[in-house]
Amino acid sequence: xxxxxxxxxxxxxxxxxxxxQTVAAPVLTSLLYLxxxxxxxxxxxxxxxxxxxxxxxxxxxxxxxxxxxxxxxTSSSLIQSKITGNILFILLPPLSHWNFYFAYVIxxxxxxxxxxxxxxxxxxxxxxxxxxxxxxxxxxxxxGSAMLAAxxxxxxxxxxxxxxxxxxxxxxxxxxxxxxxxxxxxxxxxGFWQTLSHLNPxxxxxxxxxxxxxxxxxxxxxxxxxxxxxAFAGLSAGAVWxxxxxxxxxx
Amino acid sequence: xxxxxxxxxxxKRYASxxxxxxxxxxxxxxxxxxxxxxxxxxxxxxxxxxxxxTRANAGSLRVMGHDVVTDYQxxxxxxxxxxxxxxxxxxxxxxxxxxxxxxxxxxARTAALDAWIDELLAKLSLTDKADKNMRQLSGGMKRRxxxxxxxxxxxxxxxxxxxxxxxxxELRQTLWSFIRELNAQGHTILLTTHYLEExxxxxxxxxxxxxxxxxxxxTTEHLLNAFSERVLRVKLERDLPDTLVPLRSKQQxxxxxxxxxxxxxxxxxxxxxxxxxxxxxxxxxxxPELEAVFVKIMHQDQGQDxxxxxxR
Numbered sequence: 001x002x003x004x005x006x007x008x009x010x011x012x013x014x015x016x017x018x019x020x021q022t023v024a025a026p027v028l029t030s031l032l033y034l035x036x037x038x039x040x041x042x043x044x045x046x047x048x049x050x051x052x053x054x055x056x057x058x059x060x061x062x063x064x065x066x067x068x069x070x071x072x073x074t075s076s077s078l079i080q081s082k083i084t085g086n087i088l089f090i091l092l093p094p095l096s097h098w099n100f101y102f103a104y105v106i107x108x109x110x111x112x113x114x115x116x117x118x119x120x121x122x123x124x125x126x127x128x129x130x131x132x133x134x135x136x137x138x139x140x141x142x143x144g145s146a147m148l149a150a151x152x153x154x155x156x157x158x159x160x161x162x163x164x165x166x167x168x169x170x171x172x173x174x175x176x177x178x179x180x181x182x183x184x185x186x187x188x189x190x191g192f193w194q195t196l197s198h199l200n201p202x203x204x205x206x207x208x209x210x211x212x213x214x215x216x217x218x219x220x221x222x223x224x225x226x227x228x229x230x231a232f233a234g235l236s237a238g239a240v241w242x243x244x245x246x247x248x249x250x251x
Numbered sequence: 252x253x254x255x256x257x258x259x260x261x262x263k264r265y266a267s268x269x270x271x272x273x274x275x276x277x278x279x280x281x282x283x284x285x286x287x288x289x290x291x292x293x294x295x296x297x298x299x300x301x302x303x304x305t306r307a308n309a310g311s312l313r314v315m316g317h318d319v320v321t322d323y324q325x326x327x328x329x330x331x332x333x334x335x336x337x338x339x340x341x342x343x344x345x346x347x348x349x350x351x352x353x354x355x356x357x358x359a360r361t362a363a364l365d366a367w368i369d370e371l372l373a374k375l376s377l378t379d380k381a382d383k384n385m386r387q388l389s390g391g392m393k394r395r396x397x398x399x400x401x402x403x404x405x406x407x408x409x410x411x412x413x414x415x416x417x418x419x420x421e422l423r424q425t426l427w428s429f430i431r432e433l434n435a436q437g438h439t440i441l442l443t444t445h446y447l448e449e450x451x452x453x454x455x456x457x458x459x460x461x462x463x464x465x466x467x468x469x470t471t472e473h474l475l476n477a478f479s480e481r482v483l484r485v486k487l488e489r490d491l492p493d494t495l496v497p498l499r500s501k502q503q504x505x506x507x508x509x510x511x512x513x514x515x516x517x518x519x520x521x522x523x524x525x526x527x528x529x530x531x532x533x534x535x536x537x538x539p540e541l542e543a544v545f546v547k548i549m550h551q552d553q554g555q556d557x558x559x560x561x562x563r
Contacts, residue, residue, distance in 0.1 A: 006354025014342050085338035089348075089400065091304055092332055093355035094324035250304055 004099040007090060011107030015073055022111060026069055027118035030061045034126065037183060047185030048216045055130075056210070058123035060182035062116045063144055063209045067202060070112035070145040071152040071173055074104045075165050078156025082248075091250065097243035101236070105149040112145030129213060136212030136221065140228065144205040147232040148173075153239040157248050176202045186218050201231035253280040253315060255408045255439035256301065261310035263296055263463075270296040272463040273310070278456075280315075280407070283431075283440045285450035285471075287545060288460035294443045295335060297460075298412050302332050314408055328356060331406035335413045335443075337393045339385040345372070345396055346381045349403050356404035371399040374429045376422075391418050398426065402433075409433065410441045415449065427453065451475075451541040459548050467548045471541070478547050479539035480510040483517055485524065486533035494527055511536075 015022040038054040047056050081087035090100070123129055131137060155168045180202035186194050197203050198219075208224030211217035217224065243249075256278040263271040271293045278284045286294050299305035301312050303319050303326070312319045317326035340348060349368045350360060358364055372378045375395040380388060388396065394414065401409060411430070415423045431453070434440050444450055450457060450471075457474055459467040467474060486505050498520075501508040509520055517536060524531060 002357045002359055003355050006351055009354075010351050017342055081340075084341070085336055086340045088304070088334055088338055089340065089352060090355060092302055092327060092330075093352070093404075094327040094357070095355060096324075246306065250306055 003093060003095050004103055007095060007099060007103035008106055011073075011077060011103055012110055014077060015107070015111050022069070022073070023114055023118065026065050026115050027122060030065050030119045031122050033061055034058065034123065038126075047188070048214055051214055051216070052127065054127045055214075056185075057183065058120070058127070058129055059210045059213050060206050062119040062123070063140070063206045064177045064180075064182045065119050066112040066116040066141060066145050067148045067177055067205065068169075068173060069115045070108040070148040071155070071169070073108035073111045074149045074152030075156040075159070075168070076152075077104065077107075078153065079159050079162060079165050082156075083161070087249070097240060100243050101150075101153070101240050104153055105146050105236070105239075108149030108152060109142060109145040112148070113141055116141055116145075131213055132215035133212050136208060136225075138212075139225070140205055140209035140212060143225075143228045143232050144209065147201070147205070147228065147235055150232065150235040150239040154235065154242060157239075157242050160248075176200055180206050181218065182206060201227060204228045204231075254278070254313070255280045255282065255315055256284075256441060257311075257313040257316075258297070258301070259311050261297065261300055261307045261312060263293075263300060263305065263307050269463050271300070271307070274460070274463070274465055275310075276458050276465060276468060278439060278441060280439050281434070281437050282456060283434050283454045284442065285454035285457045286441060286443045286460065287447065287450060287457060288443075289549065291462075292460040293463040294460055295412055296463075298332065298410055298441075298443070301410065302330060303327060328404065329407050331401035331404065331409045333394075333398050333401045333409075333411045333414050335416070337390060337397065339388075339393050339396065341384070341386045344382050344384050345377060345388070345399075348385060348396060349399055352400045353403045358404055367405070368399075368403065371402055374425075375399055376425060391422055394418060395422070395426070407437070408439045408441070412443050413445065414442070415444060415446060423449075447541040447545055457541075459545065461549060466551065467544075474544050475539040475541065476512075478544040479541075480512060481514075481539055482537045483509045483511050483520060484535050484537065485509075485521075485529075485531050487524075488530035488532055492527035492529055495523060495529075505532075 034054070034057060037057055041053045044053055078087070081090070120129070155165060159165045159168070179197065180200050181197065186197040186203065189197065204219070204224040204227035207217045207219055208221055208228060211221045211224065254277050256276070258274055258276050261271050261274045262269070274293070274297055286297070288294050296305060300307045301314065301319060303323055306320070314326040315329040317329060319326045343351065346368065349371070350364070353364055353368070354360065369378070372381055375398060377392065377395055377399065380392060385393065385396065398414065409430070414426060418426070427449070430440060442450065442454060454471055456470050457467070458465050469477070482500070485507055487507060491499060491507050498509055499507050500510045511517060511520070514536070521531070
């Protein structure tokens with residue numbers, strides 16, 4: 001247990017020691033999105049009745065930031081350790097694959113939630129944000145961060161260089177987040193794109209998270225929850241299996 | 252006596268080449284053991300298999316009786332590895348690095364741990380660097396931190412993979428006196444090095460590897476006696492008398508060299524020189540050298556390697 005706690009503490013310290021880059025910068029980026037989009041879109045039709053565009057946008061931005069940062073945490077930690085070789089320090093001790101999985105996922109979730117909270121607090125300063133059901137808000141915040149943390153483990157194990165992580169981020173994570181309804185309700189999309197959005201697990205994360213705030217969503221909350229839980233379980237199973245097999249770690 | 256390191260029939264193949272072609276060896280508890288061989292012989296691969304960093308294709312490895320695959324946690328607890336490459340975590344200071352390493356091995360942060368870390372730092376002359384970030388350290392200092400990291404969980408078996416490569420003389424001596432001390436306390440030491448005089452001085456037994464096989468495995472003394480001779484070198488005023496030329500093994504100017512197996516041969520050789528009228532102006536007796544043994548064994552016929560591969 002001490003081994004696991006130590007690895008968890010190290011993973012949390014790793015991002016906390018560079019908090020400007022890992023926490024403050026993403027919060028600032030979201031603030032910029034918020035200012036610009038809220039300005040440009042002010043007066044446009046709100047997606048949900050009684051909800052302004054600004055209010056609608058904030059949970060979406062918070063979730064997007066959580067997803068991206070949770071992914072960045074596990075993937076960059078692993079690829080850095082692999083490239084610098086100091087992954088050795090955690091491969092030599094008697095740490096199990098479960099120790100690895102939980103330490104990395106929890107640390108990344110902590111970063112995701114910290115950044116999400118930061119975006120939320122910035123939002124609170126700008127407008128009133130209702131909270132319909134705090135349990136759903138937290139459930140989706142946890143699930144979203146943990147799911148991307150697990151995906152980050154898979155990417156971090158698979159990649160041999162930073163370039164591949166960047167490709168993963170720019171060609172998979174970014175399109176999936178931008179096309180998941182962060183900036184709009186998917187109900188405003190043409191039929192084909194709506195159908196396509198339903199295949200995107202990020203959509204359910206954002207839609208369910210938003211439900212926690214407004215009590216309204218594009219799809220039923222239990223559908224979002226099941227989809228999010230399913231995606232999280234699937235990616236976690238993949239990550240644990242890779243860790244257990246020693247894929248690219250113990251060859 | 253417990254077997255500290257037990258390697259049996261270990262094979263490791265990569266796509267295009269065989270790194271380990273059936274290696275077996277046993278190191279007993281408390282031994283100071285050297286694993287020698289040219290680059291690419293498989294020494295580091297064998298150590299990686301022992302550490303669980305690499306999985307062997309065949310055979311088994313045990314550390315203090317614990318199988319490195321089926322009982323990996325106990326095996327890793329018993330093993331401290333100083334890697335060949337210098338690696339470090341740029342996020343942390345020397346003390347943080349050591350505390351984390353201890354934690355990974357399940358050691359709680361107590362006053363006893365902090366005292367042990369202080370002791371390690373003092374032994375390795377790192378006390379004044381304790382709170383410096385790892386990035387600020389020189390290469391030699393980083394290597395000493397790696398040694399401290401390997402020892403922080405007090406493993407009974409310590410593996411040093413070329414720990415003195417590129418390390419200055421003073422540090423080398425500090426390091427060896429510390430490792431000797433640990434050995435005297437009962438720790439088993441497995442060492443790989445290219446500095447053969449270090450192995451000769453420190454190790455009681457030696458295994459030599461070549462192309463993934465063990466080609467020699469014996470006590471240092473036996474290897475030296477079997478493969479390398481003492482040499483008597485004399486400098487003469489005039490030429491060596493013809494009657495003694497057949498005894499000579501080598502000549503360099505006025506220096507004449509005679510191979511001897513024992514010191515008792517020196518006196519009779521000198522007597523014969525005197526009788527033949529040779530005038531000796533200088534003289535020296537050289538000890539057998541591991542380097543000569545190493546070179547001889549590495550140049551042996553490939554066919555012989557096969558037979559000795561099974562030697563333990």
